[in-house]
Amino acid sequence: MNDQDIVALYFDRNEQAITETDKKYGNLCMQVSMNVLDSKPDAEECVSDTYLKTWNSIPPTRPNSLCAFVCKIARNLSLNRLRDLRREKRNRELTVSLEELEACISMPDESKNELSHLLTAFLDGQGETDRVLFVGRYWLHCSVSDLAKRMGLTQNAVSLRLHKTREKLRVYLEERGYRV
Amino acid sequence: MTRGNIMEAMNGIGDYLIVEAAEKLGFLNGSAAIVKGRKAKGPSAFSRFMNSGWGVAAVCALVAVSVMGGIIWAGHQPGKNPPVVTPEETTAPFEIESENEDYIGEDQTEVMIRHGNKAIYPRKFFMWSGSADGFGFEETIRQVKIGTPILPRVYYAKDESISPCELTLPKNGSLRGVSFYDDDMNETAIAYDGEFHYESFLKDLPVGRHHVCLYIEYTEDGKAVSGADYAFTVVVTEKAEEVTKTEAITETETETSQPTDLRYFQFPLVNAKDTTSYISLPDMTAEGEQAIEFFVVPSDTETPELTSAYKIHVSKDFPMNIQLVVIKSKEGEGACILYRMEKAQPDEYDMIEADGTVVLECCVLDFDRTAEYGYYSRYYSSNDPNWGDYRFTYVNGTKVSMAKHRNNLRYLEYAEYFIRSNGYDDPEKYEYTVLYSYIDGVETVNTPSETLPEFPCTIFNAYNEPDMGN
Numbered sequence: 001m002n003d004q005d006i007v008a009l010y011f012d013r014n015e016q017a018i019t020e021t022d023k024k025y026g027n028l029c030m031q032v033s034m035n036v037l038d039s040k041p042d043a044e045e046c047v048s049d050t051y052l053k054t055w056n057s058i059p060p061t062r063p064n065s066l067c068a069f070v071c072k073i074a075r076n077l078s079l080n081r082l083r084d085l086r087r088e089k090r091n092r093e094l095t096v097s098l099e100e101l102e103a104c105i106s107m108p109d110e111s112k113n114e115l116s117h118l119l120t121a122f123l124d125g126q127g128e129t130d131r132v133l134f135v136g137r138y139w140l141h142c143s144v145s146d147l148a149k150r151m152g153l154t155q156n157a158v159s160l161r162l163h164k165t166r167e168k169l170r171v172y173l174e175e176r177g178y179r180v
Numbered sequence: 181m182t183r184g185n186i187m188e189a190m191n192g193i194g195d196y197l198i199v200e201a202a203e204k205l206g207f208l209n210g211s212a213a214i215v216k217g218r219k220a221k222g223p224s225a226f227s228r229f230m231n232s233g234w235g236v237a238a239v240c241a242l243v244a245v246s247v248m249g250g251i252i253w254a255g256h257q258p259g260k261n262p263p264v265v266t267p268e269e270t271t272a273p274f275e276i277e278s279e280n281e282d283y284i285g286e287d288q289t290e291v292m293i294r295h296g297n298k299a300i301y302p303r304k305f306f307m308w309s310g311s312a313d314g315f316g317f318e319e320t321i322r323q324v325k326i327g328t329p330i331l332p333r334v335y336y337a338k339d340e341s342i343s344p345c346e347l348t349l350p351k352n353g354s355l356r357g358v359s360f361y362d363d364d365m366n367e368t369a370i371a372y373d374g375e376f377h378y379e380s381f382l383k384d385l386p387v388g389r390h391h392v393c394l395y396i397e398y399t400e401d402g403k404a405v406s407g408a409d410y411a412f413t414v415v416v417t418e419k420a421e422e423v424t425k426t427e428a429i430t431e432t433e434t435e436t437s438q439p440t441d442l443r444y445f446q447f448p449l450v451n452a453k454d455t456t457s458y459i460s461l462p463d464m465t466a467e468g469e470q471a472i473e474f475f476v477v478p479s480d481t482e483t484p485e486l487t488s489a490y491k492i493h494v495s496k497d498f499p500m501n502i503q504l505v506v507i508k509s510k511e512g513e514g515a516c517i518l519y520r521m522e523k524a525q526p527d528e529y530d531m532i533e534a535d536g537t538v539v540l541e542c543c544v545l546d547f548d549r550t551a552e553y554g555y556y557s558r559y560y561s562s563n564d565p566n567w568g569d570y571r572f573t574y575v576n577g578t579k580v581s582m583a584k585h586r587n588n589l590r591y592l593e594y595a596e597y598f599i600r601s602n603g604y605d606d607p608e609k610y611e612y613t614v615l616y617s618y619i620d621g622v623e624t625v626n627t628p629s630e631t632l633p634e635f636p637c638t639i640f641n642a643y644n645e646p647d648m649g650n
Contacts (some may be wrong), residue, residue: 024208025208027207027208028202028207028208031207032207064195065195065196065198065199067195067198067199067202067208068195068196068198068199069195071198071202072191072198075191076191113192115189115192116189116190116191116192116193117192119189119190119192119193120192120193120194120197123193123194123197124194128200128204131197131200131201132200132201132204132205135193135197135198135200135201136201136205138190139190139191139193139197139198139201140198140201140202140205140207142205147205150205150206151204151205156357156359160356160357160395163356164407167397171403174403
């Protein structure tokens, strides 16, 4: 079933929408949540919450991309969940991936939207592999080893590609007035 | 800034980027991850090439101008970008991709390996800057894997009769990545960012041949502006005398070939029993016309045989590297010698100016395998930065045919074989003759041999007439 049909089910308040969403994007949501939380029970809970939030959001929202929509919900819920859990534990992969980015991104709070646009523009200019690796690492929070496996690259190659992309991003942002 | 800021900023990136990544990484139900092929099973072509011995008398033909197969110099039509080549099967031993191939011909100081007063330049594969994407390390490894025979070679004897060589980095370059590979191109070690001590590492290397890939990052005002990949080979022995004859000769001759009194330079003899010889003359800076002679030693007579002589023009700004490769051919079909001279400029590779008129490049043959060999290099021209895509792939040492090698054409959707002549720095004078051109493995151009320039030739034909189009 395509996304438009699934969204139509949501608008019709047909609970089949959740089944179809799970069928199509359940794996993605679970993966994102697992990457953030590193805990299957917590991730499953977040995925369930994702469907509930999606159900409550559509309508009135009509997402351009259902995939990105549910994925963002899953990610945000997972990050919120992580904050709750942080007192008890730390997710190493997430911490590491954020630390990597901190080295090349610095901004005042009010510039978040602008930075998002810049990030998008920057990523648009990258090669597909580098773009996928970057988003996979810093949005989906995949581990380097997981990225390497999925992309058929060595971990070394993934690390170096990410390093190069971060360096390019740093230069890119500096040229646009961001302190690095 | 806080991590919350970062996450929120990342959260705002375009939806399509998320969808793309999820899809390509195989997160969507039903979608498959991109699994780009890795090395083929079993010994690599490179390994077998490096290890194979001579079985037949060495024959070298350097002057025959013929389109009847042999090694055909291949390249790319100026101003025309090659199409993207996508492996047909995800299990391809390696990938070829052609996106974002804008190379930067910056005038960077080179990485150098020093043996005393000798300087050897690691072969640079790729370079990129903040304004251009590059293949990077991965591609360098791939190039090594597919059998580029011209990695500069250095030697180290564990009894220190041959001392560890010194790796000299440019002032504005820092070592950001090092990987070691064995002959089968299995990664044996990785080191990064200052934790890697070249000499001490050499001492710990087991006896044998190790292929080293370096990733150098260049900085300006303390900021990284570009990077480049370099590769070379380290041969480690217990004692100096264990270095093979060819290697020793190469070593000795390299050492004694000083440019100061060099007007006429003669290559050292090459032991044809060995598969590869490598000669690097990075200090060959004597300006003006110089002569080069090529010799081979037939395995049955051990008598040197002059095979060809060329004149080259060396300008003070462009010292030449000269590399000579002897390659074993199929049993009973003779052997051939390839040579390669390259300008030691950072942005000039794989190019030869012989007699001031021709650009040559050596290539690799593997007669035992099919379509495993490709050679891909790039070249910059200050006049036309769009020049420079060369892709030539050989199957059984000659051009491929779609019908016969269909299953092995994963990397050969495009190939162009051609002869170059005249000055490559001047597009107006640049002439080339396309011999064969393939798109999707189908021959699209076949120029009659009579249209080819007579001299200098860029074809070595030292074995039987190749399989043409079967």
